[in-house]
Amino acid sequence: MSLKFGTSGLRGLASDLSGKPSFTYAAAFATFLLRNRIAQSGDRVLVGYDFRDSSPAIAANVKLALREYGLEAVDCGHLPTPALAFYGIRTAAASMMITGSHIPADRNGIKFYLPDGEIDKAHEQEISAIAQELDDLEIPASAAPAPGTEMAAEASALFMERYRTLLPEKCLSAMRVGVYQHSTVARDMMGAILRHYGAEVIELGRSDVFIPVDTEAVSPQTVAVLQKWASEFSLDAIVSADGDGDRPLITDQTGVPINGDICGLIAARFLGAEAIVTPVTSNSGIETFGMRVIRTKVGSPFVIAGMKEAMAGGKGVVGFEANGGTLTASSFKVATGSLEPLPTRDCFLPILAVLGSAASAHQSLSALKLGLALPSTAADRLEDFASERSATLMTGLRSNRGNLENFVAPLGRLSEINELDGLRVTLDNGRVVHFRPSGNAPEMRCYVEADSAEEAMEVLKIAMDLLRGFNAP
Template sequence: MSLKFGTSGLRGLSVDLKGEPSFVYARAFALYLFNSGLAKQGDKVLVARDFRDSSPEVAANCMGALKQAGLEPVDCGTIPTPALAHFGLKLNAASLMITGSHIPADRNGIKFYRPDGEIGKTDEAAIGAAAELVRADRGTLKFLPGDGEDRGAEAADLFLARNKALLKAGALKGLKIGVYQHSTVARDMFVDVITHYGAEVTPLGRSETFIPVDTEAVSPESIRLMQNWAREHGLDAIVSADGDGDRPLVTDETGTPLRGDLLGLIAALFLGADTVVTPVTSNSGIETAGDYRVERTRVGSPFVIAGMDEARAGGAAAVVGFEANGGTLTGSDFVVNGTTFTALPTRDCFLPVLAVLSRAADQKVALSKLAKDFALPVAAADRLENFATERSAALMAYLRGSAQNLDRFLTPIGEAAETSDIDGLRVTLKDGRIIHFRPSGNAPEMRCYVEAKTEEAAAELLEAGLNEIRNFKA
């Protein structure tokens, strides 16, 4: 069974998750909840899913396992992950999101939520250990799919109400916004919420076939598509999200995507955060872009959540976390527009989208100027797909093996001045450029992140880094 926990949830091939493994892990989650005192017999557990072909079958397997374990599954249908998490917090119920996020359709995954929020790394280990116990006792299991009470509309309405209270009435009036709908479960909510604030909305590119959109490394084909739409419709921005609606995508008026960490930064400023928690992959200019303290973490929402918990324990009162993909988490309550915007410690695409659009509307500036005015170092990122995990491990072992190894690898690129080993290997070169090599935690991919003074220099550095990765011989 080739399933493993990555940066956010359990991931594997769809063909595996459609079978007994998803049943086993859902049963293991039930065992974990019972053993940790987080649930008792008869408690509700929420289940939602994305639009992948495999997701309905995986969801049915999970609901069957939960029911067999003595829990009451609740079917929340196809809603964004943050909507599911928000509903779970309201009901004090654990939940499962069936999604592979941005990875290809031949893969899928399960995200796990305790009644008090997203699981952490220690929880992952406990669920994994419980799965071993369940497999050892599989003779007592009846591998049967199941269903649950349909409360999807209630969960969606609760999340819509949260987002429709964030800005003032008419806050986006005068803006022309495209919504790239593709196959994200956030597609109809985006249209509803943005229209609610007075913008003129144009739905674009709706697909009934799953399209994997990675908001952290937007494909050239997607960029060309959005640039054409921006010109054709005279748009001020295009917004979208990944498959399960927890990572935002926002373009400027030319259809060019804004960096995800800039979206998170603007959300933190919008809320008035006193502490920002973000992974090492986020832009190095964040530290000086606002009046807050910055804590850096490894990549993945569990690490950001742990960092937010530590910040609150240390006395921080207004904590926001975000990742380089733009997914924004709130670790504390905020009072916004006269109402309490309650903490939601899981990635959300709606908060950063609304924060950015409202800032552009308030300042009456184009999004390209809004981004330029922050004067952050130019950052870029991309990935090599189908890069075997064994090869990634060999590359990272080589780079970390000695200073001489790193120097040899970087010979066509530049000289290393300092390194950070928080997650992958982040190298600051002697000329001030930054290059960061990191294996994906969710798929057989190798990622490269760079920073430089100009777009041209960043693009050149990124291509050079990808070439060195591509040509590495284990």
């Protein structure tokens, strides 16, 4: 069975999660909530899901298990993960999101939330252990589908209300923004909030078939389409999100994507953050902006743990990942109100912060990015890179400095090594190359930094060729 907890929630093949496994993990979560007195019998648990073909059936199993274990399943329908989590926080309810996020359609997953936010790594271990205890559990043959209370409209409306105070009224009225809708559950809400601020919205690429969009490593084919749209419709930006709406995709006026960590940095500066928590994969130039920076492993549970650490030493704490998903641990004063904490990844905050920052400065998005004077970065992933193969590579490179020096020799001479998450090496020519096995799928990810965009792409190509050479039969 492929199921395991990764950087954000339980993930695996949809065929492995459907049926008994999804019932078992939902039962394990219910048991976890009751054992730890986080919930009592009869309490509500919210359930949301994305547009994958496998998600409704998995959600039905989840709702059935919750009912069988004495909890009330609240069906929140198709909505973004941050909207579900925010509704849970505001109504003091645990929640479960059925989504595989950005990974291919034949895979799926479950994200788990407590009434105060996302579960951490210790909680994952406890839920997994309970699932092992319940391994012989069978779905009750006579059980009818759990009806559940439907609250999709209320949950969505509450999240829209959160973002109606972030920017000044009609501040995007001079902007023409494309919304790449594809199959993200954020698509309709995204267009609505942009129109609220006066933007002219052009809807693009809506699909009834699930399309996996990885906002951290946008494919060349997708970039080509985005650039075509940007030119064809004279757009100031194109925005989108991954399948469950917790990771943003933002392009400039030419259709070129702006890296997620840059979007997160702009959001932190927009809010006036005092501290930033971000994984080691994010741009190294973030440390130059005068905010306290805490680096973590990749994954929202690690960022959330880092934000708790940062809150102990102050306030004004924002977290974000290289994929752009932005989290808040503090309340922030915004244009016409207060933005309350939402300690889970969210695509809406960075999208609105980037567009709002460009509009208020009367700048294009490319000029806004250029003004930050950050090192140039690039990222990609090599699919079908078996976990066993990536483990062999990492072990070999870590065990002997000579092995690592030889492996990266085509890129430069080894200078510094960071093993916080994968292998991140700094070379004597200033280049940075980071090899990291994915926590969600059989993939190897690669992140690079260099002095220019052209050099970054050159470094990335060489680094990816090194990975392909290792993975070759």
